[in-house]
Amino acid sequence: MASIFSKIIAGEIPAFKVAENDEFLAFLDIEPLAEGHTLVVPKKEVDYLFDVDDELLGRMMIFSKQVAKKIEKAIPCLRIGVTVIGLEVPHAHIHLIPINHIGDMNFSKKPSPPSMDKLKATLDKILAQ
Template sequence: MSTLFSKIIDGEIPGRFVWSDEVCVTFATIAPITDGHMLVVPRAEVEEYTTADDELLAHLSVVAKRIGAAQQRAYGAPRAAVMVAGFEVAHLHLHVLPAWDENALRFDNARPDLPAEQLDAATEQVRAALRENGHGANVPPEMSSPALG
């Protein structure tokens, strides 16, 4: 059975994509802790971090680094944070978000009720910063599509 994230990747459920390659995609969470909070998700349905092979984890880490650098550029954040939790969806994913301090990095700070316009604007800021950082080839042509650019 497909996971929620596989359905987003396959276009069955809408998503706001900022990155796409052969191995993974990155899209905005619907309950961001900070503006620009993204999820780096492998295309393969790997259930959890500790069962993923090292090559996949290395690739996800490199993509998370690029997403984090774009978030820092877009939001002027002093840090980019990466968290692995995975309790809400049984499909490996890295939370990457611009961060100003450790106190903010709690899931009880998530904002599930933001208007779509605010989520769209935050996603576009990260997409633009990825292009500015030289990663335009991995930014999908349409925010709602995981297809390669």
Template structure:
């Protein structure tokens, strides 16, 4: 059975797409820990990040770096943090979470409320600042 992320990649479930190449897909997290919280995934469905082949893991990391640079350019956070937990969806993924102030507490359990219009605007802002 396909993971929810595979269904997003296939267009079976809508998403706020940020970037895509032949092997990767990035989209806004619908339960964001911060404004601009983005998920980067391989299109190939692999449950555990460290089960990816070394070249696949390196490629996902490089893709995530380009997305993070787009987040930084578009949203101007202090920096973009990274969380790799991998428990909530059985599909390898990297969370990119913009950090806007040093005292900002962020975790996957915290959520900021954003409207659909705000999510769409964020996705457009970030995607326009990514060079793949």
């Protein structure tokens, strides 16, 4: 069964796409922990990050680094935090989160989702980089 991420990759569900190539897609999280919170996913359906083959995983990290550099330029923060939880959606993905404090990556807090206009404004800031 296709995950929600597979449906986003296929264009069946709209997303705020930050970056894309033949192998990966990066898009804004619609329930972000911080402005600019981005998900990086392989286009190939793999449930668990550590089941991604080594070569693809290496390229995924390089892709994530390129996306993180754009976010870092667009969103004021000390760092781009990187985390993999792997429980939310059965499709390998990496969270890139602008942070200023370690608590900024607390997934147990439920943020209030931003408006579509706010997500579009954030996307425009990142794409300008």
